Amino acid sequence: MVDIQHEIARLLNFAEQELLITPEDVVYSANRLLDVLAVESYRPEKIKETLETPTPILLNMLDYAAGKGLIENTANERDRFDTRIMDCVMPRPSEVVHRFWSLYRNSPKEATDGYYRMNIASNYIRKARIDKNIAWKTATEYGDLDVTINLSKPEKDPRDIAKAKRMKSSAYPKCLLCRENEGYAGRVNYPARETHRLIPLDFGGHEWFLQYSPYTYYNEHCIILNGEHIPMKISRETFENLITFLRFFPHYFAGSNADLPIVGGSILSHDHYQGGRCTFAMERASVEKAYAFADFPAVKAGRVKWPMSALRLTSEDPKQLVALAEKILAAWRTYSDASAEVLAETDGTPHNTITPIARKRGSAFEFDLVLRNNRTTAEHPLGLFHPHAEVHHIKKENIGLIEVLGLAILPARLKDEMLQVRAELLKGTEDISGIEAIAKHADWYKKVKESHADISALSVGGILKDEIGHVFLEVLTHAGVFKRDAAGMAAFDRFIGAVQ
Incomplete structure (x- = not known):
């Protein structure tokens, strides 16, 4: 059972710590939360905790809302509702703008630091999801390319x-x-x-x-x-x-x-x-x-x-x-x-x-x-x-500004597909073209297998990351006029x- 009174107190404490609200705003924000969460009264409580994001609190509140029938328990409904919850503890746009330019008078960096932190604290930037992204660097003749498998959406x-x-x-x-x-x-x-x-x-x-x-x-x-x-x-x-x-x-x-x-x-x-x-x-x-x-x-x-x-x-x-x-x-x-x-x-x-x-x-x-x-x-x-057909198994999407700079944004499907490719490499499978889920990688798989004579449980993860990174390099080469x-x-x- 979620103690919604406790979670409201936790969120108010978090919002105050992150300067989303001031002590003068607490009662007002509490009453807004009561309305959104369909709770009749608020029980103040002293909270002693420090969180990087409000995600743990919001997850409990969303479970409470779903249990009470306030929302249908789907990803979209939860995302819309947790945004509505956080709006109860948000400063008005004019306050945000005033604070930004006040900090800017000290330095541009101080202004953007504060603004960025507010966007994380408000859960507008969903940092807890972004942290799930898989990221690494691949060394090439052009420097270390950045590669990410995007799992945040x-x-x-x-x-x-x-x-x-x-x-x-x-x-x-x-x-x-x-x-x-x-x-x-x-x-x-x-x-x-x-x-x-x-x-x-x-x-x-x-x-x-x-x-x-x-989704930074x-x-x-x-x-x-x-x-x-x-x-x-x-x-x-x-x-x-x-x-x-x-x-x-x-x-x-x-x-x-x-x-x-x-x-x-x-x-x-x-x-x-x-x-x-x-x-x-x-x-x-x-x-x-x-x-x-x-x-x-x-x-x-x-x-x-x-x-x-x-x-x-x-x-x-x-x-x-x-x-x-x-x-x-x-x-x-x-x-x-x-x-x-x-x-x-x-x-x-x-x-x-x-x-x-x-x-x-x-x-x-x-x-x-x-x-x-x-x-x-x-x-x-x-x-x-544009990426040619032979690399579409890794990257088929447009090459925009971010990729041009050397950062690959790869689809979430690759996480599970590479786990399957990894398993077949360790088993020594010669041909994966008959395995429906990863058949698209068959030609590339053969090249990887031929290029690495000694594939082990310790080395296979690094090998796959490097090989994916080199496919991204090929993608950029295709895009070069x-x-x-x-x-x-x-x-x-x-x-x-x-x-x-």
Whole structure:
């Protein structure tokens, strides 16, 4: 039996410790919890405990709510209800904004530290789930690539799916990134956002907002979203906005998904960027060949030693940096090189765009401009510069900004599949093509088995992680428009020549 009075006291104690509420808010918050949980009265209790997240308390409260018939005991219902519970102990948006900018006066880092901690404390960032993700590094010639198997998003319950089918469609909010999500209660087919709080930013007179991703893929994974619901578009304004963001938060990086299908992100309908406080393999990658642009003497430029086709620009003069980035983008939009299978358009459909990444390096601003092309062919119907069919058993999804940086986000199915592959390797099975659940891995399995003569219970886990990491490297290589051979590097140089 859940002692709901005790759990209410625990949550109020946690919220006060995490500065979500003040002592003056306790009675008000307690009464809100009584209403949500359908409890008649509150019994104050002194609590002595320190928790990193409210998850243990919320799990008990959800069990209580399900037992009392307040909710149906499905993943979606529980997620919506625990968000409603946490909203009872949340500060109003204006308070969050005021606190953020008060801390910002001391330092940008102090402001983001406090804001990030609040997002974890409120359970908007579901840290307890994110911590279940499987993560490791794989050494390659391009540095250590980061690999994660994403386990943080719960499986959909058939009862929730059935309810969602019966729901009327709604155009509010227009998408998951819209400003209108702040405080939205959600519905069967749309996540609750009652604990969501945004920080307004002024980008040259236009309103943008800072938030964190509820399922952070890396440290302080933030989203910078346009106040208007307008489509993604890489342009001069993109480069200017990235510089503005770095001026606000020089300890963060920021970048944008490309603005075309296949090579873009999952949400192209709402203009936004992603950023955070994390150093990826791409940032550590060196410049292997320098280029000079005569009209931009204040900008250092060079080709990055990276499996995808990336040009790095560095300058303490942001105006020259933005101007050169715009020139490179304009040149790439219309550039074709049939020898490298790069076509700017087919039948009037454009194919070329850029994935830009921005960071501060000392006193200088730095752009990595990754050349992208979304052309499809009969042999590669999902994209010529997209993961090819032979790697789909590991990664089939789009290669967006996060993967470009060197972080693989792999599907949850791989956890169980790799456990089965591991078992067959230890048994010495020659061919797994007859095992339905893992048959997709059969060709790769043979290569792994042939490459490692001595597979043991001690070594098999590391072997599989390294081999998966090297498949991710192959994925990035497929996505590179100019291949990492002599012909490809010569083609890269020809494009640079076309920019001059």
